[in-house]
Amino acid sequence: xxxxxxxxxxxxxxxxxxxxxxxxxxxxxxxxxxxxxxxxxxxxxxxxxxxxxxxxxxxxxxxxxxxxxxxxxxxxxxxxxxxxxxxxxxxxxxxxxxxxxxxxxxxxxxxxxxxxxxxxxxxxxxxxxxxxxxxxxxxxxxxxxxxxxxxxxxxxxxxxxxxxxxxxxxxxxxxxxxxxxxxxxxxxxxxxxxxxxxxxxxxxx
Numbered sequence: 001x002x003x004x005x006x007x008x009x010x011x012x013x014x015x016x017x018x019x020x021x022x023x024x025x026x027x028x029x030x031x032x033x034x035x036x037x038x039x040x041x042x043x044x045x046x047x048x049x050x051x052x053x054x055x056x057x058x059x060x061x062x063x064x065x066x067x068x069x070x071x072x073x074x075x076x077x078x079x080x081x082x083x084x085x086x087x088x089x090x091x092x093x094x095x096x097x098x099x100x101x102x103x104x105x106x107x108x109x110x111x112x113x114x115x116x117x118x119x120x121x122x123x124x125x126x127x128x129x130x131x132x133x134x135x136x137x138x139x140x141x142x143x144x145x146x147x148x149x150x151x152x153x154x155x156x157x158x159x160x161x162x163x164x165x166x167x168x169x170x171x172x173x174x175x176x177x178x179x180x181x182x183x184x185x186x187x188x189x190x191x192x193x194x195x196x197x198x199x200x201x202x203x204x205x
Contacts, residue, residue: 015050015051015052015079015083018050018052021187021188022186022187022188022189022190023052023187023188023189024052024055024056025186025187026184026185026186026187026188026189026190026193027052027053027056027057027113027142027189028056028059028060029184029185029186030056030182030184030185030195031056031057031059031060031061032060033182034060034140034182034197036057036061036109036138036140036197037061038057038058038061038062038063038064038109039061039062039063039064039065040064040065041064041065041107041108041109042064042065042066042068042106042107042108042109043057043064043066043067043068043107043108043109043110043111044067044068044070044107044109044110044111044132045067045068045069045070045080045110045111045112045113046070046098046101046110046111046112046115046129046132047070047071047072047098047112047113047114047115047118048069048070048071048076048077048080048111049071049073049076049080049113050076050079050080050083051069051079051080051081051083051084052083052113053111053113053142054067054069054080054084054087054088054111055083055084055087057109057111057140058084058087058088059087063087063088063089064088064108064109065090066088066090066091066092067084067088067090067091067092068091068092068093068094068105068107069081069084069091069092069093069094070093070094070096070098070101071093071095071096072095072096072097074095077093077095080093081093098112098115098119098125098128098129099119099124099125099128101128101132103128103131103132105132106131106132106133106134106137107132107133107134107137108133108134108137108138109137109138109139109140110129110132110133110137110138110139110140111140112129112139112140112141112142113141113142114142114143114144114159114193115141116141116143116160116162116167116170117143117144117159117160117161117162118159118160122160122162122170123170123173123174126170126171126173126174126176127174127175129174130174130175130176130200133200134200135200135201135202135203136199136200136201136202137199137200138197138198138199139171139176139196139197139198139199139200140195140196140197141167141195141196141197141198142189142193142194142195142196143161143162143167143193143194143195143196144159144160144161144162144192144193145161145162145163145164145192145193145194146161146162146163147161147191147192149188149191149192150192153192161192164181164194167179167181167194167196168181168196171196171198175200175201176198176199176200176201177198177199177200177201178198179196179197179198180196180197180198181194181195181196182194182195182196182197183195
């Protein structure tokens with residue numbers, strides 16, 4: 001069973017599962033503490049799942065000008081669009097893995113919650129995210145960190161996890177400005193995840 005099929009299978013109960021395990025609150029608290037202007041911005045949520053990371057952004061910062069949801073699972077995309085319809089007036093969905101996504105459109109903000117862990121080459125994935133951003137745009141990541149619980153999660157998802165040092169090195173190698181790292185304040189994310197914020201430089205040379 002490939003990754004998209006596994007996510008299809010879990011799509012109906014995905015958001016309620018995240019909420020029970022503290023992801024919704026942790027994401028919202030993270031965005032509350034982040035200086036990230038959203039009004040007037042074009043936002044892309046890669047590997048959106050059921051849209052919970054984008055929903056937390058909207059709940060904290062208000063509507064963006066547009067939202068593009070990308071996911072390899074068609075069932076997840078349907079759930080995300082339904083959940084976010086009242087949060088964003090302009091939503092586009094793209095049924096695609098990150099690797100196959102064209103970079104003809106660029107965004108002010110790119111979100112990617114637990115996407116890197118499923119990419120065969122994290123450097124190439126981050127480089128694709130770089131190209132998806134406008135100069136001066138912001139990348140917001142949530143990434144699994146080393147913790148003994150990861151082995152239990154791995155039995156279902158066969159994902160990877162990265163230390164803060166590894167992520168900072170990958171982000172820097174992908175030409176982003178120096179990343180800031182943020183710990184989550186509650187729930188399961190407090191134990192198993194870290195958030196990173198990086199920017200595509202305005203001036204490139």
